[in-house]
Amino acid sequence: MTDTAVQPAASGKPGFFTTQTLQKAVAFVVLIALIAFFSAFASNFATGANMVGIMQATAVNGVLGVAVTFVIISGGIDLSVGTMMTLTAVMAGIVLTNLGMPLPIGILGAIASGAFMGAISGAVIAKLKIPPFIATLGMMQIARGLALVFSGAKPIYFNSTPNYGLLSPESTISKLIPGVEIPNGVMIMFIVAIIASIVLTRTIVGRMIFALGSNEEAARLSGINVDRWKILTYAICGGICGIAGLIVSSRLNSAQPALGLGYELDAIAAAVIGGTSLAGGRGTVIGTIIGAFIMSVLTNGLRVMGVLEEWKIVVTGVIIIVAVFIDIVLRRKA
């Protein structure tokens, strides 16, 4: 277990010529095809500004998707990621605006509160043996309620923290490389994805998460402290939700306590489109990011084409089902 270069034996680990690489490739091909389609048929779609707009619209869902990917690979599910994001945004608001603390403490507050609440979900699941679907359904309501209670059901503004915009709308990279106007929120998504990918594929934490999802009983019998790793998995998920909370509240310059319901389903959809199996033990962060991009390219492209909102929702649903169908077909062949 010390040699990180060796591919571990757990099934479904990323590698070449596996169904997983294929699925990732399929998702990537779908993304490219969608971009090509909209570039051809939607005038004004293929511009630099719109590409940046699409990336910015992906940032929150992408980060939440990465968060839930950890949990799904471990064989669980987390329905609380959307409202957890809102709660952590409110916590950042309390630390920065109400208590007047400096920005790094606010960032820490959001991430730590997310990790703490996530650990509670994990403990409820591991120790009380409550199914993840139910436990996180409860946590979804708890987080939503607490966000309203802590904020007094009012938005908290970040006007007293002028550099709060650094976390999402501002673009630091454009100052280093002129012309590359990628907002910081998007860069944070990519950084989170890279770190998450390394953690999942190259560390013991990742190996344990895959082991839990592949066969929890086997993991338990081989002496792994299943409960501890499970709690850690949900804590990581909650912590990443905290990062999403920072991005969304920075972009809106306010923590909106009523926002967040329904975001969990978009995050799960991004993971599933990207080839993460809801049965656990299989999935990649890069797939989830591609999945999140597919969803926002679709939304943006249909909107630029002037397709009715109602139909846009229908098409997104169809894409989710098609993606999972491809996943099943590929797995059957393997």
Add this chain to the structure above:
Amino acid sequence: MKKTILTSALALGLAIGAPAFAQETYFPIIAKGFSHQFWQAVKAGAEEAAARNGVTITFEGPNTEAEIDKQTDILNAAIAKNPQGLGFAALDSQAQVPALQKAADAGIPIVAFDSGVESDLPLTTCTTDNMAAAAAAADGLAKAIGEEGKIAAVIHDQTSATGIGRRDGFLNRIKEAYPNIEVVDVQYANDALKAADNVKAMLQANPDIKGIFASNEGAAIGLAVAIKETGAKIVGVGFDSGKSQKDAINDGTLIGSITQNPVGIGQCVVDSLAKAIKGEELPKVIDTGFYWYDKTNMADEKIAAVLYD
């Protein structure tokens, strides 16, 4: 000792159960939500009027404005408490008539607010004329772009009475009064983040848009975020208030907005119920009014009083 505990427990039980007995006057007020700033302002108005009239109220609402079934449950629970009056803002103007009929049969006076109920059960309805208010937004937007060019709208909801009323009030006014203005796009977004991405896509599809109308607080925050992020030189007009929107109007990102009178709506509901149980006659509809506000009149006493942060 034991006796004291028992008596105090009994007293406490009576105190909690009090609204259920006919002793104290109790009005449950059921809104379409509670976490939105707008509903908090309605609640503040209702509480002020309750204190003034010496009555007890409760203020409840479902989590989101799509949860018609949850709101019906809240309504049924409220009726079961046998209150002296009932304030109700229907999420669906027809679906909840049967439940209201039960209240009417029990002789409970009903006052509707915010959006109406398609029946004559409510004694009166305290409401903003959404069509007229959105038409005023259309006038403000039209004037600012010189009464010609392309415009668009981002609406907070496709199905609720306020969403439909504001959309149609805006579109009808433009169609009737401004022949040289063309509405090129109408999109829907139920929160600020989605509204921001929506508006950016609209601007992408139609770079020559001169103005956009946003139909509630969330949509207006999103509109302001999108204008800031794209640097688009367009005229933005909002609806309702909230600190983000007020700041956007002050720094010129939005040119103006329409405010309803949420505090006045809350006061109207409780005052009307208090009048109803005294047997006073009420008009069928009480228009609680709306105002166009912008940088120039935001600080006016009359306007500032109805804006919320």
